[in-house]
Amino acid sequence: MVGGWVVLVFVGAGVAPGFAASGSTQNEDPRDxxxxxxxxxxxxxxxxxxxxxxxxxxxxxxxxxxxxxxxxxxxxxxxxxxxxxxxxxxxxxxxxxxxxxxxxxxxxxxxxxxxxxxxxxxxxxxxxxxxxxxxxxxxxxxxKEDPGPDTDGTSPEVEDPEVLANRYLTHIVGNRDTATASAMQCPAYSGITLEDLTAALDEWETKNGWRTGSSLGAESTTTEGPVTVLTIEVELEGDIAVDRYTFEVGVQGNCVASLEGAEGLFG
Structure with missing residues (x-):
C-alpha cells in the first residue's frame, strides 16, 4: 500500500507540469x-x-x-x-x-x-x-478653434463645409452637447436656436425614449453668396420610434451661419 501511494504521488507530480504546458503560451494581447x-x-x-x-x-x-x-x-x-x-x-x-x-x-x-x-x-x-x-x-x-488672421495677414485654412455641418449636427443630436455646438456658430448666426432645438429633442425623447441620434451626411449643397447651404438628414432612434428630419445648415468660413428645416420636429 505504501508503494502504491508513492506511485500515485509520483505520477501526479509528473502530470502537473503537463497541464501547465497544455495552456497557450502565445496568448495574444487583445490590444493587438x-x-x-x-x-x-x-x-x-x-x-x-x-x-x-x-x-x-x-x-x-x-x-x-x-x-x-x-x-x-x-x-x-x-x-x-x-x-x-x-x-x-x-x-x-x-x-x-x-x-x-x-x-x-x-x-x-x-x-x-x-x-x-x-x-x-x-x-x-x-x-x-x-x-x-x-x-x-x-x-x-x-x-482647432479659429484663431483669426495669422500675424502675416493670411487667413487660417477653412474646414470642409460638409464636415463642419455634420460635426455641428452630431454635437446637437448625437452628443447632446449644445455648448460645443454654440461655439461653432458665427457671430451673426440666424435660424433655429439651440434652446428651441434642445426643447424639441427633449419632447421627442419624452414621447419615444432615447437611444441615439446621428447625422446622415449631406444630400445636396448650394451656394448663397459667401454661405454654403447643405441639406442634411438626421436620424433619431428611440425605444418606440425612429424618425428622420431634414435640416438646411448654412456654413460660412469656419462657422455655422444658419440652421433651418426639421419640419415635424417642432410641435
Missing part, C-alpha cells in the same frame, strides 16, 4: 487584435496615440495611410498638456455618432487629458475605412 468595428478603430487610434503607445496607434492605421495627424502628433499634444498641467494621470477619448462620407466613416471625437486638479480637452476628426471585416484609420485631424 484588429478592430472589428469602426468606432473601435477610431478609439484605438486616439487612445493609444494619446497614451504614449505609439506602436499600437500606428497599427490602427490602414496600410499606406498618411494621416494629417500622426501618432507622433497625438503624443506631442499630450506632452504639451502635460507640461501645462504638471503631468497627465489619465486620458479619456470619446466619439460622437458615425457620419458616412465617400465610402468612409467619419467620427468627431474628443480626448480629455486629466491631471490631478485640472484637465484639458482636444477635439479631433477621425476617418475610418472597412477592409474585409476589419476596420482601420485612414486619416485624422485636430479641430
Amino acid at each position: 487584435e484588429a478592430a472589428t468595428d469602426a468606432k473601435g478603430a477610431a478609439l484605438r487610434y486616439l487612445r493609444y496615440g494619446s497614451n504614449e503607445d505609439l506602436d499600437r496607434a500606428s497599427a490602427a492605421l490602414c496600410d499606406g495611410a498618411s494621416p494629417e495627424l500622426t501618432p507622433a502628433d497625438l503624443d506631442a499634444i499630450r506632452q504639451g498638456y502635460a507640461e501645462q498641467l504638471g503631468g497627465i494621470t489619465d486620458v479619456d477619448p470619446q466619439l460622437g455618432e458615425p457620419v458616412p462620407a465617400d465610402g468612409s466613416i467619419v467620427f468627431t471625437g474628443t480626448v480629455d487629458y486629466v491631471a490631478e486638479s485640472a484637465q484639458r480637452t482636444a477635439e479631433f476628426i477621425v476617418t475610418v475605412q472597412e477592409d474585409d471585416g476589419t476596420y482601420c484609420v485612414s486619416d485624422a485631424v485636430q479641430v
Whole structure:
C-alpha cells in the first residue's frame, strides 16, 4: 500500500507540469487584435496615440495611410498638456455618432487629458475605412478653434463645409452637447436656436425614449453668396420610434451661419 501511494504521488507530480504546458503560451494581447468595428478603430487610434503607445496607434492605421495627424502628433499634444498641467494621470477619448462620407466613416471625437486638479480637452476628426471585416484609420485631424488672421495677414485654412455641418449636427443630436455646438456658430448666426432645438429633442425623447441620434451626411449643397447651404438628414432612434428630419445648415468660413428645416420636429 505504501508503494502504491508513492506511485500515485509520483505520477501526479509528473502530470502537473503537463497541464501547465497544455495552456497557450502565445496568448495574444487583445490590444493587438484588429478592430472589428469602426468606432473601435477610431478609439484605438486616439487612445493609444494619446497614451504614449505609439506602436499600437500606428497599427490602427490602414496600410499606406498618411494621416494629417500622426501618432507622433497625438503624443506631442499630450506632452504639451502635460507640461501645462504638471503631468497627465489619465486620458479619456470619446466619439460622437458615425457620419458616412465617400465610402468612409467619419467620427468627431474628443480626448480629455486629466491631471490631478485640472484637465484639458482636444477635439479631433477621425476617418475610418472597412477592409474585409476589419476596420482601420485612414486619416485624422485636430479641430482647432479659429484663431483669426495669422500675424502675416493670411487667413487660417477653412474646414470642409460638409464636415463642419455634420460635426455641428452630431454635437446637437448625437452628443447632446449644445455648448460645443454654440461655439461653432458665427457671430451673426440666424435660424433655429439651440434652446428651441434642445426643447424639441427633449419632447421627442419624452414621447419615444432615447437611444441615439446621428447625422446622415449631406444630400445636396448650394451656394448663397459667401454661405454654403447643405441639406442634411438626421436620424433619431428611440425605444418606440425612429424618425428622420431634414435640416438646411448654412456654413460660412469656419462657422455655422444658419440652421433651418426639421419640419415635424417642432410641435
